[in-house]
Amino acid sequence: MKHCDVFIIGGGPAGSIAGAKLVQAGFNVKLVERQTFPRFVIGESLLPRCNQLLAEANMLESIENAGFQFKGGVAFQTPGKFEIYHFADNLGEAHNSSFQVKRELFDHELLKDAERKGVEVEFESEVIAYDPEANIVTVRTKQGDIERYQAKKVIDASGYGRVLPRLLDLDSTPKLALRRATFCRVEGDIRPADGTDGYIYVDIHGDNDAWIWNIPFNDGITSVGVVCTEEFFQSKNMNESEFWDHIIDTTPAAKARYAHAKKINDVGFLSGYSAAVKKLYGSNFVLVGNASEFLDPVFSSGVTLALESGSVAADLTIKELNGETVDWQVEYEDYMLRGINVFREFVTAWYDGRLQTIFFADDKEPRIKQSITSVLSGYVWNPKNFFVKNSGRAVDTLVSIIEAR
Ligand SMILES: Cc1cc2nc3c(=O)[nH]c(=O)nc-3n(C[C@H](O)[C@H](O)[C@H](O)COP(=O)(O)OP(=O)(O)OC[C@H]3O[C@@H](n4cnc5c(N)ncnc54)[C@H](O)[C@@H]3O)c2cc1C
Known part of the structure; x- marks a missing residue:
C-alpha cells in the first residue's frame, strides 16, 4: 500500500x-x-x-x-440580428479577457x-x-x-x-434535453476585420434549431461545431460529415465565413454529454x-x-x-x-428563445448589458449582479418588459 x-x-x-x-x-x-x-x-x-x-x-x-x-468577448448572430459582448464592459470584474x-x-x-x-x-x-x-x-x-x-x-x-x-x-x-455536437477544425476562414477576430462567434441556425460555435486559434485554424437536439440531427437523415456541411451551407454567416475554408480533420461528434x-x-x-x-x-x-x-x-x-x-x-x-444554476438558467433560456429576445433587444440599459457580460465572463457568484441573485426571475422579468414595449 x-x-x-x-x-x-x-x-x-x-x-x-x-x-x-x-x-x-x-x-x-x-x-x-x-x-x-x-x-x-x-x-x-x-x-x-x-x-x-x-x-x-x-x-x-x-x-x-x-x-x-486572445479572446475579448462573444458575439451572437442570426440573419438581421447581431449582438456583441465585450468582456471589458462588465460589472467591474477582476479580469476582462481570456483565451x-x-x-x-x-x-x-x-x-x-x-x-x-x-x-x-x-x-x-x-x-x-x-x-x-x-x-x-x-x-x-x-x-x-x-x-x-x-x-x-x-x-x-x-x-x-x-x-x-x-x-x-x-x-x-440531467435536467437538460439530449443534445449532440458535431465538430471539426478548418483553416482558411474569413475572420471579422473589426478587431473581434479573436472572439467566439455564435451563429443561430434556422429557427433556433441549432447553433454553431466559431472558435479561432492564433495559427489560422478555427474550431467549428454544430449543436442541436438528437431529434433535429436524426430528422436530416445524414451522416455527421454531411450534416456539418449542410448546416454550414444553410447558415448565412457561416456560409460566408467558410466559403474558402478547408477541413483539416474528420468531423467528430459527441452526444448526451x-x-x-x-x-x-x-x-x-x-x-x-x-x-x-x-x-x-x-x-x-x-x-x-x-x-x-x-x-x-x-x-x-x-x-x-x-x-x-x-x-x-x-x-x-x-x-x-x-x-x-446561473448558467443552467441561461442555457435553458437560450434553448427556449427567451435569451435571444434579451440579447437582440434594442436599447438595453447599460447595467443590463454589463450584468449579462459578467455572466458570460464566468462571474456567476457576484451578488451585485441581478442575474446571479435571481437568475430565473431576472430573465423572465426582462423578457416581459421587452415584449411589452
Ligand atoms: C460539445 C462540447 C463543447 C464544449 N465546449 C466548451 C468550451 O468552448 N469551453 C469550455 O470551457 N468548455 C467546453 N466544454 C466543456 C469541457 O470539455 C469540460 O468542461 C472540461 O474539459 C472539463 O475539464 P475536467 O478537468 O473536468 O475534465 P477533462 O478535461 O475531461 O479531464 C479529465 C481527465 O481525466 C482522465 N481520466 C478519465 N478517467 C480516468 C481514470 N479512470 N483514471 C485516470 N484518469 C482518468 C481523462 O483521460 C482526462 O484527461 C464543452 C463540452 C462539450 C461536450
Whole structure:
C-alpha cells in the first residue's frame, strides 16, 4: 500500500489546478492520468474567470507565456440580428479577457506546471476501483500492475470518465434535453476585420434549431461545431460529415465565413454529454469539473466550472488537512450549485428563445448589458449582479418588459 495526502484522478484543468494549489500549501499529491498527454478534448473557448482562478493558483503566467489566442468577448448572430459582448464592459470584474485554446496544448501546459510545482503525475495509468470507507484507490499501471493508494482525501477530476459517479452510483438524470455536437477544425476562414477576430462567434441556425460555435486559434485554424437536439440531427437523415456541411451551407454567416475554408480533420461528434450527480462530495472524496456536473457548451462554461470547483475543493481540503472544520455542503456543494444554476438558467433560456429576445433587444440599459457580460465572463457568484441573485426571475422579468414595449 502506498500513501499520499491527496490522490487526484485525472489531469485535465480541474485536476491540475487542484493539485497545484495543494502542493503549494505543502501537501503531497499523487495524480493519475489514464491517457498520454497531449491528448485531444473538446472545449476550446475560455472565460475571463478562468484567468482569475489561474492567477490565484500561480498558473496564469505559464498560460500567458504559451501565447494562446486572445479572446475579448462573444458575439451572437442570426440573419438581421447581431449582438456583441465585450468582456471589458462588465460589472467591474477582476479580469476582462481570456483565451481560445487547443485543449491538447492548454491542458498539457497546466499539467506540466502542476508537475513543476511538485505534483507527482503518472500517465497511462487508470483508476479502476475505490473503497470510500478506507479511502483506498486502486490503479492499473501502464505496465499492468495493480497498485493501491491510501489518501487523506480523494479528488475525482476524471471528466467524462466519471470514475467515482460510476463506481459509487452517484449519477443522476440531467435536467437538460439530449443534445449532440458535431465538430471539426478548418483553416482558411474569413475572420471579422473589426478587431473581434479573436472572439467566439455564435451563429443561430434556422429557427433556433441549432447553433454553431466559431472558435479561432492564433495559427489560422478555427474550431467549428454544430449543436442541436438528437431529434433535429436524426430528422436530416445524414451522416455527421454531411450534416456539418449542410448546416454550414444553410447558415448565412457561416456560409460566408467558410466559403474558402478547408477541413483539416474528420468531423467528430459527441452526444448526451450533459451530466449530473446526486452528491458533489462524500466524507473522504470530492467531485470536481466534469466528473460532477456538466451543462451544455453554449456559454463555454465547462473549463471555468472545472477550474472553479478544482480550486475551491483544493482550498477546502487544505483547510481540512490543517485541522479546521469544513462544511462541505455549504462551502462546496451549495457554493458550486449557485454558480452552476446561473448558467443552467441561461442555457435553458437560450434553448427556449427567451435569451435571444434579451440579447437582440434594442436599447438595453447599460447595467443590463454589463450584468449579462459578467455572466458570460464566468462571474456567476457576484451578488451585485441581478442575474446571479435571481437568475430565473431576472430573465423572465426582462423578457416581459421587452415584449411589452
Ligand atoms: C460539445 C462540447 C463543447 C464544449 N465546449 C466548451 C468550451 O468552448 N469551453 C469550455 O470551457 N468548455 C467546453 N466544454 C466543456 C469541457 O470539455 C469540460 O468542461 C472540461 O474539459 C472539463 O475539464 P475536467 O478537468 O473536468 O475534465 P477533462 O478535461 O475531461 O479531464 C479529465 C481527465 O481525466 C482522465 N481520466 C478519465 N478517467 C480516468 C481514470 N479512470 N483514471 C485516470 N484518469 C482518468 C481523462 O483521460 C482526462 O484527461 C464543452 C463540452 C462539450 C461536450
